[in-house]
Amino acid sequence: xxxxNGRLKAGGVLLLLFIIVGVILPHFSPYDPRSWNAVPRNLQxxxxxxxxxxxxxxxxxxxxxxxxxxxxxxxxxxxxxATTIGVLAGLIGGFVGGPIDRGLTLLMDxxxxxxxxxxxxxxxxxxxxxxxxxxxxxxxIVFNWPWPARQVRSIALSMREREFINTARFSGASTLxxxxxEIFPYVLTWSLANSSIRCWLPLPxxxxxxxxxxxxxxxxxxxx
Amino acid sequence: xxxxxxxxSRLVTYFLVIWIGMTVIFFVPRFLPSDPVTAALGxxxxxxxxxxxxxxxxxRSTLMQxxxxxxxxxxxxxxxxxxAVFGGSFGPSLAFYPTPVNALIGKSLPWTLFLLxxxxxxxxxxxxxxxxxxxxQSGKIYSKVLEGIAIFLYPIPYYxxxxxxxxxxxxxxxxxxxxxxxQRASLSPEFIGSAIFNSVLPALSIIVGAFGWxxxxxxxxxxxxxxxxxxxxxxxxxxxxxxxxxxxxxxxxILPQITQLALNIGTIFNGALITEILFGYPGLGTLxxxxxVQSDYNLLMGTISIGIIAVATAALVVDLLYPLFDxxxxxx
Numbered sequence: 001x002x003x004x005n006g007r008l009k010a011g012g013v014l015l016l017l018f019i020i021v022g023v024i025l026p027h028f029s030p031y032d033p034r035s036w037n038a039v040p041r042n043l044q045x046x047x048x049x050x051x052x053x054x055x056x057x058x059x060x061x062x063x064x065x066x067x068x069x070x071x072x073x074x075x076x077x078x079x080x081x082a083t084t085i086g087v088l089a090g091l092i093g094g095f096v097g098g099p100i101d102r103g104l105t106l107l108m109d110x111x112x113x114x115x116x117x118x119x120x121x122x123x124x125x126x127x128x129x130x131x132x133x134x135x136x137x138x139x140x141i142v143f144n145w146p147w148p149a150r151q152v153r154s155i156a157l158s159m160r161e162r163e164f165i166n167t168a169r170f171s172g173a174s175t176l177x178x179x180x181x182e183i184f185p186y187v188l189t190w191s192l193a194n195s196s197i198r199c200w201l202p203l204p205x206x207x208x209x210x211x212x213x214x215x216x217x218x219x220x221x222x223x224x
Numbered sequence: 225x226x227x228x229x230x231x232x233s234r235l236v237t238y239f240l241v242i243w244i245g246m247t248v249i250f251f252v253p254r255f256l257p258s259d260p261v262t263a264a265l266g267x268x269x270x271x272x273x274x275x276x277x278x279x280x281x282x283x284r285s286t287l288m289q290x291x292x293x294x295x296x297x298x299x300x301x302x303x304x305x306x307x308a309v310f311g312g313s314f315g316p317s318l319a320f321y322p323t324p325v326n327a328l329i330g331k332s333l334p335w336t337l338f339l340l341x342x343x344x345x346x347x348x349x350x351x352x353x354x355x356x357x358x359x360x361q362s363g364k365i366y367s368k369v370l371e372g373i374a375i376f377l378y379p380i381p382y383y384x385x386x387x388x389x390x391x392x393x394x395x396x397x398x399x400x401x402x403x404x405x406x407q408r409a410s411l412s413p414e415f416i417g418s419a420i421f422n423s424v425l426p427a428l429s430i431i432v433g434a435f436g437w438x439x440x441x442x443x444x445x446x447x448x449x450x451x452x453x454x455x456x457x458x459x460x461x462x463x464x465x466x467x468x469x470x471x472x473x474x475x476x477x478i479l480p481q482i483t484q485l486a487l488n489i490g491t492i493f494n495g496a497l498i499t500e501i502l503f504g505y506p507g508l509g510t511l512x513x514x515x516x517v518q519s520d521y522n523l524l525m526g527t528i529s530i531g532i533i534a535v536a537t538a539a540l541v542v543d544l545l546y547p548l549f550d551x552x553x554x555x556x
Contacts, residue, residue: 097556098556099233101556102233102234102236102237105234105237105539105543106237106240106241106244108539109237109241109535109536109539110241110244110245110248112487112490112491112535112539113241113242113245113490113531113532113535113536113539114245114248114249114532115249115494115528115531118249118252118253118528119248119252122252122255126255147484147487150483150484150487150539151441151480151481151483151484152480153483154479154480154482154483154546155479155480157479157546157550157553158476158479158550158552158553161552161553161554162552186448189444189447189448190441190444190445190448190480192444193440193441193443193444194441194444197378197437197440197441
């Protein structure tokens with residue numbers, strides 16, 4: 001029997017809470033929380049409306065469950081794909097070097113240096129406000145993979161010169177197998193940590209769809 | 225020789241990044257459905273002045289010229305590149321006509337650099353120290369407490385954090401001013417003192433909002449290195465803990481952190497939009513915001529181009545400096 005430490009338990013409980021609120025509860029909503037004037041406006045929290053209602057006549061609690069659902073989806077998808085693509089690109093660029101590295105560096109630096117906000121506005125306007133969660137995730141992935149890629153590349157640059165890599169190379173291991181079997185384990189823990197950090201990404205900055213940031217920013221705007 | 229070849233190919237990449245970036249930000253606003261000239265004309269018309277049709281027409285063509293919207297798209301592109309690359313100028317600002325964009329940026333840039341360079345560096349140092357302790361001495365009580373604080377603060381959205389600070393230190397304990405208020409003067413001691421005093425709150429909000437990231441990242445990096453044979457060997461040999469942390473762990477873990485720091489320093493030149501607006505700070509973020517709100521194309525192009533050049537330069541510099549931090553790295 002594996003002994004769970006306190007931190008793992010706390011994390012598990014929090015994760016469970018998120019899954020209950022975001023995945024299970026939205027199906028029990030008595031009405032579509034996105035529709036306006038479904039309930040009286042600007043109510044204080046009560047038993048009927050646990051977190052009160054918004055100035056648009058939406059129930060804040062049910063709106064929050066939908067928001068957590070969206071945040072959870074974007075967060076997990078973006079964190080997973082941005083980190084995976086970033087780590088792979090960084091490892092290949094840093095380890096192989098030469099023209100392949102220059103090409104990958106070019107891509108990374110372009111996506112880091114061009115500010116994402118104007119592009120997001122452009123995408124939103126081209127799609128006439130019908131941005132799906134998938135499109136938002138895609139744009140966020142495109143603008144987020146270069147950051148871990150740049151960091152992993154610096155690790156790979158240093159790893160490449162280590163003794164055991166030479167040993168692996170002289171014993172006939174292919175480039176791919178060296179990257180996957182010798183270097184990747186080194187960055188695995190860091191990648192997991194990085195990916196979990198990135199899960200929080202949609203919270204403060206997703207103005208397009210009702211993610212958790214949205215009710216908060218709405219409340220702030222309507223506050224005196 | 226190897227270095228020269230590396231430098232050449234890296235420089236080519238550097239200029240390509242800047243060129244692609246500038247091209248993207250040239251085309252993106254032109255595909256947006258909003259038309260800044262019509263908007264500007266509308267502002268003039270709605271102010272109540274009556275104009276004859278030919279006057280409106282003349283004004284429209286003047287505005288087109290000012291916005292750099294004359295001629296076909298390729299012509300506009302060539303003009304923009306000629307003006308920006310060879311003249312180093314982005315033309316006059318339209319929101320603050322006729323002040324040149326360069327002058328506006330020159331006025332805001334020192335403020336942004338002052339605030340963001342200091343707070344980014346402080347957050348980096350604090351975050352990496354705590355991360356190092358949390359990764360290497362994870363059993364110690366102070367490591368747990370410090371890491372706990374970082375993990376607790378990190379997920380709080382930045383604007384909530386900033387508002388909490390404003391409520392705490394402006395309304396409940398009125399220590400700091402509501403918004404940035406420094407008299408422009410010569411570089412006298414009073415001026416510097418009041419600039420620092422006014423920047424404490426925005427700087428604090430950035431440091432508190434950013435250092436958790438460094439903690440979590442550094443913890444993961446140093447925990448992996450703490451398991452390496454050479455660290456165990458050093459410990460058995462009787463090397464002191466501070467030396468192990470400073471000379472063994474940090475030197476092997478710091479590379480990704482330096483990379484990220486360099487890129488962050490590059491993005492400083494974009495300004496800190498939310499910080500500067502919340503605290504009324506006169507930096508590049510506020511300038512960009514004004515440019516967006518007033519659809520001031522020239523100013524927007526100017527601020528974004530500065531950001532692109534800065535990030536590309538930071539990435540180039542850190543690539544060239546890697547061997548200094550880790551002598552094993554060779555230019556390839």
